[in-house]
Amino acid sequence: MTRFRIAYRNxxxxxxxxxxxxxxxxxxxxVLVSLLGFNRGYENALNRDVDNLGYQxxxxxxxxxxxxATMMLQGGTGFRYINETWLDSLRADPEIAGVTPILMQAxxxxxAGENGGIVGYFGxxxxxxxxxxxxxxxxxxxxxxxxxxxxxxxxxxxxxxxxRKVGDRILVPERNVELTVVGILERxxxxxxxIIFVPLRKLQEIAGTDKITxxxxxxxxxxxxxxxxxxxxxxxxxxxxxxxQVKQTIMKLISTxxxxxxxxxxxxxxxxxxxxxxxxLMSVLERLPEIGVLKTMxxxxxDLFALxxxxxxxxxxxxxxxxxxxxxxxxxxxxxxxxxILPYAPRGGLVEIDLGMAGATLAVIVGVGLISGLLPAWxxxxxxxxxxxxxxx
Amino acid sequence: xxxxxSATIGLNSEHQLTTEAEIVLEARDLTRTYRRGxxxxxxxxxxxxxxxxxxxxxxxxxxxxxKTTLLNLLGCLDNPNAGELTLAGxxxxxxxxxxxxxxxxxxxxELFGYxxxxxxxxxxxxxxxxxxxxxxxxxxxxxxxxxxKLLTQLGLGHRLHHLPGQISGGEMQRVAIxxxxxxxxxxxxxxEPTGNLDSKRTDEIGEVLRELNRNAGLTLIMVTHxxxxxxxxxxxxxxxxxxxxxx
Numbered sequence: 001m002t003r004f005r006i007a008y009r010n011x012x013x014x015x016x017x018x019x020x021x022x023x024x025x026x027x028x029x030x031v032l033v034s035l036l037g038f039n040r041g042y043e044n045a046l047n048r049d050v051d052n053l054g055y056q057x058x059x060x061x062x063x064x065x066x067x068x069a070t071m072m073l074q075g076g077t078g079f080r081y082i083n084e085t086w087l088d089s090l091r092a093d094p095e096i097a098g099v100t101p102i103l104m105q106a107x108x109x110x111x112a113g114e115n116g117g118i119v120g121y122f123g124x125x126x127x128x129x130x131x132x133x134x135x136x137x138x139x140x141x142x143x144x145x146x147x148x149x150x151x152x153x154x155x156x157x158x159x160x161x162x163x164r165k166v167g168d169r170i171l172v173p174e175r176n177v178e179l180t181v182v183g184i185l186e187r188x189x190x191x192x193x194x195i196i197f198v199p200l201r202k203l204q205e206i207a208g209t210d211k212i213t214x215x216x217x218x219x220x221x222x223x224x225x226x227x228x229x230x231x232x233x234x235x236x237x238x239x240x241x242x243x244x245q246v247k248q249t250i251m252k253l254i255s256t257x258x259x260x261x262x263x264x265x266x267x268x269x270x271x272x273x274x275x276x277x278x279x280x281l282m283s284v285l286e287r288l289p290e291i292g293v294l295k296t297m298x299x300x301x302x303d304l305f306a307l308x309x310x311x312x313x314x315x316x317x318x319x320x321x322x323x324x325x326x327x328x329x330x331x332x333x334x335x336x337x338x339x340x341i342l343p344y345a346p347r348g349g350l351v352e353i354d355l356g357m358a359g360a361t362l363a364v365i366v367g368v369g370l371i372s373g374l375l376p377a378w379x380x381x382x383x384x385x386x387x388x389x390x391x392x393x
Numbered sequence: 394x395x396x397x398x399s400a401t402i403g404l405n406s407e408h409q410l411t412t413e414a415e416i417v418l419e420a421r422d423l424t425r426t427y428r429r430g431x432x433x434x435x436x437x438x439x440x441x442x443x444x445x446x447x448x449x450x451x452x453x454x455x456x457x458x459x460k461t462t463l464l465n466l467l468g469c470l471d472n473p474n475a476g477e478l479t480l481a482g483x484x485x486x487x488x489x490x491x492x493x494x495x496x497x498x499x500x501x502x503e504l505f506g507y508x509x510x511x512x513x514x515x516x517x518x519x520x521x522x523x524x525x526x527x528x529x530x531x532x533x534x535x536x537x538x539x540x541x542k543l544l545t546q547l548g549l550g551h552r553l554h555h556l557p558g559q560i561s562g563g564e565m566q567r568v569a570i571x572x573x574x575x576x577x578x579x580x581x582x583x584x585e586p587t588g589n590l591d592s593k594r595t596d597e598i599g600e601v602l603r604e605l606n607r608n609a610g611l612t613l614i615m616v617t618h619x620x621x622x623x624x625x626x627x628x629x630x631x632x633x634x635x636x637x638x639x640x
Contacts, residue, residue, distance in 0.1 A: 001522055001525040001526065001528065001529050002529070003529055005522070006515075006518070006526070006529060009515065009517040009518055009522075010517065012517045013516065013517050289511075289513065290513055290515065293507075293509065293513040294530070295494075295498060295501075296468075296501060296505075296507045297502065297507075297526065297527035297530060297572070297576075298501065298502025298527055298530045298531035298576065299498070299530040299531075300495060300498055300530070301494070301495065303529075303530045384494065385470050386465055386470045386471050
């Protein structure tokens, strides 16, 4: 007959009370693990999404517009250029995983819309640009054949607006150069949807320049983006646009929400533990005469302390394991639910739970539970057998 | 069908009545007083008692006469205000020294088994597990199989895996007796062991206690109101107003 069995059987006396306390702990564990899993999953998913932007940094001449909207507002004017010779020095930087040169151009198309409009063109390299944006998928066709081909890949909205399909020929306004549509991208939800991509050399030829407007930079995974940014800012007449800043801003918002949610989870955990303390204390007070009889049998104060603590341990460990099991089982459902209620959720798994996280949570629950079991255990240890026998009589 | 205690209940040689009848318990001028408001109550007032190994003593007397208080002092459940107590040759109380609860527990588990009026079995443990319970906290060597042997001797061999709620009051008290004996105590203290039983079960438990004393040589001190059960003992003492009277 082990003490574990005695403690376990004691918990079975008031089944409903034990079950309710057990459920409270299980729910707390579920909420806690799910929140931790969400925190990790969301951060990882957001990282993946930002990584999928391809390049984390853009370098361009100061004053050069870099967003499609700005290009449209400026009517395709105001571009400033940098030399391609920069590319070699950037490629040699140990923090940089890859670079891609881009030439941005905008031309007025009198046939676009009712009153005409600005059409944005990106001259890109088929060798380096797709690798920077691995998330790009083709609705039709594919990338250009060679760097100087008179071909174009259209963003989804650009193609939809002009009702284009692969094989169609489009005219670059103002320059009267014909290009063959070789690919139409799937919708990405980014500004790429409205862009027409042209081989870099071809667009340089069309624009009559041998320069570029922008360099997209992908930083190595273990690279120090902030340090690289500082270095790039030292270069004369250059502006740096960093997507990591965007990510950091989002993560700051997420962190704020996370602190609030973790605070709620902590309160839920503390309430559950107050339930544990209450359950075990009630159980001890109801059994005072019996605990006294155990002392007449030879149980020392330490034995009774350990026995009551064992009950707390069983309750907390059992409830914790059940809750963690629940969080594993419901991870997908939780992720789907969170995705429905969040205004923005990155792609991929939003709740990532692993055994390390589960173990840490269980340790916290058992640790806090054992602390909450101190008072009942102490009370049991201090029972005087004579008092209990008097209460019997 | 309910089991009956076996005709002969034997423990081990430790409990056999010795011809020399050594003294196992000696109380001298034990006194226990309580304060009730401004009044001082002498629950036990200068009681002296000598108990020899293998004796069966009944302690009778009216309610409030100090029987249970005396049993608590003899069983080291309470410290006296004055007097001396010697157990198996060891001085326990004397010269006004009070022992800590921890020391008293050590003495209790070495020497005593206790049986109470209200059985106090754990309802979620089986009969067998209830008897094994004391061994979870303290176990003298060489006690393998002791619980099953005792339960069989007490006629409960067919009830081993029953819960207390599934057996009669008499059987519950027999389980409590087995629990008290499982660590082979030198002295069994019983406080109103038949107080919650009908007359048939009372006789049954009385018979069990007499068997334990006669055949196993167990030293037994029993507090009871029941004159028929008290009559089973070889020696009867009476408590009145905190004092003991014999003969």
